Amino acid sequence: MKKSLIISLMVAALVCVFALPAVIAGNAAPDTVTMKAPEGARMTKPAVVFPHKAHADNGLDCMTCHHKAKSKDAVKACASEGCHTDASKGAKKDPKGFYAAFHSKKSEASCLGCHKKTKKSKAGKKLPVSCKVCHAK
Ligand code: HEC
Ligand code: HEC
Ligand code: HEC
Numbered sequence: 001m002k003k004s005l006i007i008s009l010m011v012a013a014l015v016c017v018f019a020l021p022a023v024i025a026g027n028a029a030p031d032t033v034t035m036k037a038p039e040g041a042r043m044t045k046p047a048v049v050f051p052h053k054a055h056a057d058n059g060l061d062c063m064t065c066h067h068k069a070k071s072k073d074a075v076k077a078c079a080s081e082g083c084h085t086d087a088s089k090g091a092k093k094d095p096k097g098f099y100a101a102f103h104s105k106k107s108e109a110s111c112l113g114c115h116k117k118t119k120k121s122k123a124g125k126k127l128p129v130s131c132k133v134c135h136a137k
């Protein structure tokens with residue numbers, strides 16, 4: 001009886017040691033994100049795999065992309081409530097629409113906007129600007 005209690009306590013302690021840092025880190029930046037259309041919207045193109053780490057390691061400012069976040073620790077997904085939620089056809093040109101978040105040529109926060117402007121990586125590699133490269137199967 002006593003022995004099993006000690007074992008339980010040890011297990012509980014171990015859980016704390018290993019699980020707590022993950023809870024505290026909470027909003028850690030992902031290495032890659034498979035980007036999806038908001039719930040309820042139909043996807044017409046293959047999902048884009050966004051190499052988050054390659055961008056963060058490149059020294060880009062978090063706030064360029066997470067342009068509405070109050071701080072680095074308060075980052076949310078692009079299609080969060082109040083942001084780029086409207087994925088309807090009618091909202092394609094709306095700068096707050098889902099489509100513009102990734103394809104607006106006017107905003108450096110959008111994938112295409114920044115890639116068109118920046119053109120090349122530091123290593124001289126051409127940044128993807130064609131549909132097929134981002135929406136690859
Ligand atoms: C080139 C643009 C870009 C840069 C720079 C960038 N991020 Fe991101 N980040 C994204 C995109 C796009 C997503 C995916 C959002 C989605 O799922 O809608 C994301 C997702 C995240 C998430 C997960 C959010 C969630 O709840 O889904 C965190 C946390 C995050 N980024 C933190 C950071 C931090 C910290 C930095 C700076 C070190 C940073 N990001 C730099 C574009 C960027
Ligand atoms: C603010 C500028 C900026 C934004 C916004 C941005 N990118 Fe990039 N992207 C870059 C840079 C710079 C690189 C080169 C990174 C490196 O050093 O390899 C890059 C590289 C890439 C690559 C190629 C990686 C490789 O291994 O060749 C992909 C794919 C990519 N970006 C997708 C996206 C997608 C999808 C989004 C939007 C969700 C996005 N990017 C938003 C600047 C940006
Ligand atoms: C730099 C990367 C990038 C390029 C280039 C790009 N897109 Fe996208 N696109 C995205 C991201 C990221 C999303 C968000 C969700 C997803 O589909 O994965 C998206 C979403 C979409 C959507 C809404 C979701 C769906 O599947 O219906 C459509 C439509 C779309 N793109 C069409 C295009 C077309 C057409 C082109 C070429 C003119 C293009 N995209 C070029 C990154 C890109």
